[in-house]
Amino acid sequence: MSTRRAMAEDSAPVSDLDLLEAESIHILREVAAQFANPVLLYSIGKDSSVLLHLAMKAFYPAPPPFPLLHVDTGWKFREMIAFRDRRARELGLRLLVHINPEGLARGINPLDHGSALHTDIMKTQGLRQALDAHRFDAAIGGARRDEEAVRAKERVFSLRAPGHGWEPRRQRPELWRLYNGRMAQGETMRVFPLSNWTELDVWRYIAREGIPVVPLYFARPRPVVERNGLLLMVDDDRLRIGPEEIVRERMVRFRTLGCYPLTGAIVSEAATLEAIIAEMAESRSSERQGRAIDHDQSGSMEKKKREGYF
Amino acid sequence: MALPDSGPSARGLLRFLTCGSVDDGKSSLIGRLLFEARAIMDDQMAKLDRDSRKHGTTGAAPDLALLVDGLQAEREQGITIDVAYRFFGTPRRKFIVADTPGHEQYTRNMATGASTADLAIILVDARKRLLPQTFRHSRIAALLGIRHVVLAVNKMDLVGYDQAVFEAIRAAYAPLAQGLGFRSVESIPVSALNGCNIAGAPASTMPWYQGVTLLPYLETVDITPAAPGPFRMPVQHVIRVAPDFRGYAGTIAGGTVAPGDSVVVLPSGRASRVGRIVTMAGDLPRAGAGQAVTLTLADDVDIARGDLLASAESPPEFADQLAADLVWMAETPLLPGRRYLLRVGTSETGVAITALKHEIDIATGEPRAARALAMNAIGRVTLGLDRAIPFDPYESCRETGGFILIDRESGDVLAAGMIRHALRRASNIAWQGFSVDRAARARLKGHQGAAIWFTGLSGSGKSTLADRLDRALVREGCHTYVLDGDNIRHGLNRDLGFTEADRVENIRRVAEVARLFVDAGLIVIVSFISPFRADRAMARSLFEPGRFFEVFVDTPLEECERRDPKGLYAKARAGKLPNFTGIDQPYEPPETPELRIMTGELSPEAGAERLLGLLRGGGILP
Structure with missing residues (x-):
């Protein structure tokens, strides 16, 4: 509330947040x-938590005039799924969950098929299926420009050709606060309201607004195993521990959350928001470092986006 | 790093733009700023080292320029092809950097980046002095309303850190900057490659420079506008919650607003007062430019997306013909006469470019004749809008003076524009006096305003009926006026003849006059042959539903000709009166008039009574 008062006195937003x-x-x-x-x-x-909070604010006192969609892969952390269902229930929002049924039938998984194929089939194809099935004409996502070099050039309103592909050349200039949602038949839009936020902004805002987040972001002793340079959490028995591998209890947390066999934990003591923010200010590695998918090929984000990834 | 999120020590935000070509070391400068602000992480640095060996141009040292290159294609070509946004921060400010390329697409990309920037860093290569592109970049920055400039004289290491070189460049830039009206210009000698004068204390390599270095300057430069300007808020979205909450959501484009403030809704011109400023964290006592809020109004007014809420004391201008500067962004050139969609704020209007006054030579600022605008060209145009819109000149308010042109079919953005001024201010006064609205006039007069439009052949009895109706209304205490064809042709329309074109104009003028009178609260009785359906439909379109009553005075031609009160049919039959309705010009009877009066069966008095009944039923009379 102190923010509100400061704003009122100066009659204009005072802080970057x-x-x-x-x-x-x-x-x-x-x-x-x-x-x-x-x-x-x-x-x-x-x-996503920040995005949801902003959506609640944007239409207050009405609820957001759109449903939530989670494209599940079957490999998310169990705590994520529990958190998802609880938040949707608490806020009284419509939550749609989609898992690519063909991928599920074929048993596509990150352990046997690798991060690239798993991500393509369960995330990229799954997303396309869900968007087509519900005929959504705009999909709001939480991607930020500071995450990756290619994202730095992404528009806030990102036009997708029929089939969801991203054509860098077809993107429209965005001036002032004018966001142009006009589209031709079959085209859709991806929209990124957090484009200009950084990871640090997100955490400072979560702290300021008291936004609930998945507990996995806070350091706690968790069973982890080291694999391909990543610290993987043993979230269930599907991880298949090799004879050389040792599961150890370590004080870890996550900077980003995805499929648990693809998301590396970091060793950390940061168990509170204040500690996370302090750790980040001192951090010397970038957020997506823990994401296996980004390192599969150089320039791989651009490739994925052209294929319809977020 | 403790960052207070509010209060006087809260971290601010500066959006700036970097202009220059790859050769000026622009990417290196941004890379260096990121580096100095500790915004480059270890894994990014490791990737940079790998990339530097592959694509770099700096030998063993990491090529910081590679940090700011994005797409694979451009990395291989060694150029940037679009606007990229970078972020870094210090405890004092967060920075959003729009990095725009300096090559052939510069105008389009630079204009995009500049539209949201508060400040521009204009990069000059110390070896090359001022180049035509320096003028271009400065001019585009000024055109898009940037008021603060840093002239960064880079590559000082390659001129031996020579003070004379820097001073000469600074002196050469001064007259240009003055001509473009920048509010502040700071010249700083730097070496992005060696990190000289980028952050911290002035570099020891240039002891003659004791001014501020780049990053501390960006942290402290005062960008608050001289005056906040009057309140403006384009309505984005109407929020309704049963049973009776109705809020208008939008981002404040200018000025401040508080509960109780008088506001006017445009284009309708309705006046009201602000009720509440609603947010999820509680109602606000005041809100200012840049805030996204939801307002309620004291009165029940009809407001939709696209409307503009504005200060009633200082309302915006209102016009349908505008002079504007356009930055053409599409591959297909601008051709005068084409129709587009214009979006300003949240409203969209059909528009035609009615004239291309001239192209502006970006290097010199001189106008030159042009018949088309190609991509990246800038020109002054005249816009003819389908309806009048509220606006402010761009220099007063970017959000209510900046617009985009959209292709109707593809939806593509074709151009960005800055409204300079109105060309026809007639409608500028339309909002005036709207503080006394229609409801107030109706209260005063005791009835609503309406137009009763009699159509029928010459001699059908329109004037007689009009006269009886007029008398009956006045008897009831109504305020009326009769617009009669013959009378109007003696005054307002005496320059018009009887050709088809003149008849159309005749009806148009009468309809407009009738509308003004209805706005003034009168019951207007129009008695005009008005033979063409299209013209009557046009007249009807000027009025709100329920305010226009078409009355067909239906008398057969033979009967009219028999009566012939003015001897006109005789003249027409004798060929002395060309274009006479019913004789050598057709009369198109109404298909669905509000009332049809057969004069052969109904006396004028009885006809007038029927009309009074119609007006009572329509809520015009109490």
Whole structure:
């Protein structure tokens, strides 16, 4: 509430977080106004938590005028799924969950098929299926420009050709606060309200607003095994521990959350928001370092985006 | 790093733009800023080392420029092809950097980056002095409303850190900067490659420079506008919650707002007062530019997305013909006469470019004649809008003066534009006096305003009926006026003849006059032959539903000709009166009039009574 008072006295947003919040709310309202059937892609992570909080603010006292969609892979941390269902219930929002049924039938998994194939089939193809099935014309995502070099050039309203592919050359100039949602037949839009946020902004905002996040972000003793340079948490018995591997209890937390066999933990003592923010200010490695998928090929984010990844 | 999120020591935000070509060391400068602000992580640095060996141009040292290159294609070509956004921060400010390329697409990309930037860093290669591109970049920055500039004279290491070189460049830039009206210009000699004068204390390599270094300057430069301007808020979205909450959501584009403030809704011109400023964290006592809020109003007014809420004391201008500067961004050139969609704030309007006044030579600022604008060209145009829109000149408010042109079919953004001024201010006064609205006039007069439009052949009895109706209404205490064809042709329309084009204009003028009178609260009785359906439909379209009553005075031609009160049919039959309705010009009878009066069966008095009944039923009379 101290923020509100400061704003009121100066009659303008005073802090960078106020301005980022206002920009994101503006974008969410543009989506509601310009599209017939938008959806918010809820991936359960901290960025999704911030996005959801902003959506609650943008339309207050009404609920957000769009449902949440989670594209599940069957390999998310159990705590993520529990958190997802609890939040949707608490906020009274409609939550759609989609798992690629063909991928499921074929038993696609990150352990046998590798991160690239698993991600393509369960995430990219799964997302495309869900968007097509519900005929969503706009999908709101929590991606940020600071995550990756290719994302730095991404628009807030990112036009996707029929089939969801991203054509860098077809992206439209975005000026002022004018976001253009007009599309030709078959085209869809991906919208990124958190484009101008950094990881540190996200955590400072979570702390300021008291936004609930999955407990996996906070350090705790967890059973982990070291594999391919990543510290993997043994979230269930599907991980198949090799004869050379040793499962150890270590004080770890996660900077990003995805499929548990693909998401590396970091050794950390940061068990509170304040400690996380302090750790991040001192951190010397970037957020997506723990994501196996980014390192499979050089320039791999651009490739994935062209194929319809977020 | 403790970052207070509010209060006087809260971290601020600066959006800036970097202009220059790859050769000026622009990417290196941004890379260096990120590096100095400790925004480069260890794994990114390791990747940079790998990439530097593969693509770099700096030998053994890491090529910081590679940090800011994005797409695979451009990395291989060694150029950037789009606007990329970078982020870094210090305890004092968060920075959002729009990095725009300096090559052939520069105008389009730079304009995009500049539209949201508060400050531009104009990069100059110390060896090359001021180049035409320096002028271009400065001019585009000024055109898009950037008021603060840093002239970063880079590569000082390659001129032996020579003070004379820096001073000469600074002196050469001064007249240009002055001509473009920048509010502040700071010149700093730097070496991005060696990190000189980027952060911290002035570099020992240039002891003659004791000014501020780049990063501390960016942390402290004052970008608050001289005046906050009057309140403006384009309505994005209407939030309704049963049973009776109705809020107008939007981002404040200018000024401040507080409960109780008088506001006007445009284009309708309705006036009201702000009720509450609603947010999830509680109602606010005041809100200002840049805040995303939800307002309620004291009165029940009809407001939709695209409307503009504005200060009633200082309302915006209102016009349908505008002079604007366009930055053309599409591969297909601008051709005058084409129709597009114009979006300003949250409203969209059909628009035609009615004239291309001139192209602006970006290097010199001089106008030159042009018949089309190609991609990356800038020109001054005249816009003819389908309806009048509220706006402010761009220099007063970016959000209510900046617009994009959209292709109707593909939805692509074709151009960005800055409204400079209105060309026809007639409608500028339309909002005036709207503080006395229609409801107030109706209260005063005791009835609603409406137009009763009599159509029928010459001699059918329109004037007689109009006269009886007028008398009956006045008897009831109504405020009326009769617009009669013959009378109007003696005054307002005396320049018009009887060709088809003139008849159309004749009806248009009468319809507009009738509308003004109805706005003023009168019951207007129009008595005009008005033979064409299209013209009557046009007249009807000027009025709100329920305010226009078409009355067909249905008398057969033979009967009219028999009566012939003015001897006109005789003249027409004799060929002395060309284009006479019913004789050598057709009369198109109404298909669905509000009332049809057969004069052969109904006396004028009885007809007038029927009309009074119609007006009572329509809520015009109490």
